[in-house]
Amino acid sequence: MENIYIIIPILLPILAGALLFFFPIKDRKRRNIAVESLVIVNSAISLGILWAGSKESLILFELYKNVSLLFRIDGLGMLFGTIVSTLWPLATLYAFEYMTHETRENTFFAFYTMTYGVSLGIAYAGNMMTMYLFYELLTLVTIPLVMHTMIPRARRAGRQYAYYSIGGAAFAFTSLIFITVYGEGASFAIGGVMDHTLVDDNILRLIYVMAFLGFGVKAAVFPLHGWLISASVAPTPVTALLHAVAVVKAGVFAVLRLTYYCYGTEILKGSWAQDIVMGIAMFTVVxxxxMAVKEVHFKRRLAYSTISNLSYILMAATLMSPLGMIAAMCHMVAHAIGKICAFFVSGSVMFKTGYHFIPALDGVGHQMKKTFLTFTVSAMSLTGIPLTIGFISKWRIAKAAFAGETLLSYGVVIVLFYAALMAAIYMFTVVIRAFCPEKGKERLIGGDTTDPTWRMLIPLGVFAAAMIVLGVHSGPLLDFLEQVAAGSI
Incomplete structure (x- = not known):
């Protein structure tokens, strides 16, 4: 148990959140200081552990023979863990102001903080058993967040989220059994851990497709995406959490683990299983x-955008190549930053104006200039305009697709261009309405309606800056991702 420190960033937020739930802090200022301090300290510990370069493992306990609760940090875990650890303090800071309009704040921040620890548990997991455990815990701790307002629509959304997630868990569990038996419970390893000589290849491929769909529930692949749209009823800090940082990213992260670290691409590439999962991802992108272009509700439009962008990642992953893996990881980063920024802008607008629908945003950009400036940067990145990280990630997806030299891989390029055109329409429509409304259609909001306070603006500014910095200086990120794909980290 020498490496017990590995689980500190996982347990600390879970225990602190549980304490806040059972022993709420009535004074809002004291509670906010305590929560933010805890999250910042935990992020510092987590980032220190992630980037210390340790390859050591921690077996917390063995369940049965080779089945253990194993924690080990590798390159992919470093990437996901860094995304979570970096974004969470900023998301929490944003939530402090937003939640002043909501009730039961202690309950909200209790589960919000616990979700942080559970998400890191997924990142730090060293084998499928451990990842699956925290993956299911993520469902349990986020259901109360989806249902937070307890209005009828929120309750229905929470139930739908639970039904979808439990169904997906059943599919994924089948794969867990196969990986445990034919992979001997081994820790994740690039290239896969399965012994393909012990079972028919087509059976393994069938189980892979089932697991892809199971983990694809959280990744919102069609037709398992309905819960994500319904969950837009949740408070915006939760919506951003679901759509950008933890839940949906856990879904694509699990698919990357399944494809490159459990099954390996050798048995999948060129098979009917690859055709099916790639086809599902391509259709979901389209x-x-x-649907995002057709949607006029601000948050739901961004939700459909999330569905599309998540399958960008899956589309790249299912190319079953090192270049595909690099592209998938790059878009994980690009989408996480771009989409949390976009959702936080929508939350800021609703917080200040009460407007939920895009036609109501005519001229709002002139009263909330800083807010909509950050949204413009987000729109540029999600569309894939040069000098943003979104351009880098989409370029990498196209590069990986061309290298595939198959009919389906060329189809990925066509899908990519179509989705980029749609993204330009559904994102810049908002920007144009906000800054350049048709004459006579400007919304006369109250004179005191301006940009939100620093607690909302600082996260938005950091996200916008990150999209540009990573876009013009992407070399270190891409070098790291290439090392991850090569298995050297």
Missing amino acids: YGST
Whole structure:
């Protein structure tokens, strides 16, 4: 148990959140200081552990023979853990102001903080058993966040989220059994851990497709995406959490683990299983981006955009190549930053104006200049305009697709261009309405309606700056991702 320190960033937020739930702090200022301090300290510990370069493992306990609760940090875990650890303090700071309009704040921040620890548990997991455990815990701690307002729509959304997630868990559990038996409970390893000589290849491929769909529930693949749209009823800090940082990223992270670290691409590439999962991802990209153009509710439009962008990641991953893996990881980063910024802008607008629908945003940009400036940067990145990280990630997806030299991989390029066009429409429509409304259609909001306070603006400014910095100086990130794909980290 020499490496027990590995689980500190996981347990600390879970225990602190549980304490806040059972022993609420009535004074809002004291509670906010305590929560933010805890999250910042935990992020510092987590980032220190992630980037210390340790390859050591921690077996917390063995369940049965080779089945253990194993924690080990590798390159992919470092990437996901860094995304979570970096974004969470800023998301929490934003939530302090937003939640002043809501009730039961202690309950909200209790589960919000616990979700932080559970998400890091997924990142730090060293084998499928451990990842699956925290993956299911993530469902349990986020259901109360989806249902937070307890209005009828929120309760229905929470139930739908639970039904979808439990169904997906059943599919994923089948794969867990196969990996445990035929992979001997081994820790994740690039190239896969399965012994393909012990079972028919087509059976393994069938189980892989089932697991892809199971983990694909949280990644919102069509037709398992419905819960994500319904969950938009949750408070915006939760919506951003679901759509950008923890839940949906856990879904694509699990698929990357499944594909490159459990099964390996050798048995999957060129098979009917690859065709099926790639086809699902491609269709989801087209469907999500098309529906986003049609949607006029601000948050739901961004939700459909999330559905599309998550399958960008899956589309790249299912190319089953090192270049595909690099592209998938790059878009994980690009989408996490771009989408949390976009959702936080929508939350800021609703917080200040009460407007939920895009036609109501005519001229609002002139009263909330800083807020909509950050949204413009987010729109540029999610569309894939040069000098932003979104351009880098989409370029990498196209590069990986061209290298595939198959009919389906060339189809990925066509889908990519179509979705980019749709993204330009559904994102810049908001920007144009906000800054350049048709004459006579400007919304006369109250004169005191301006940009929100620093607690909302600081996270937005950091996200916007990150999209540009990573876009013009992407070398270190890409070097790291290449090392991850090569298995050297």
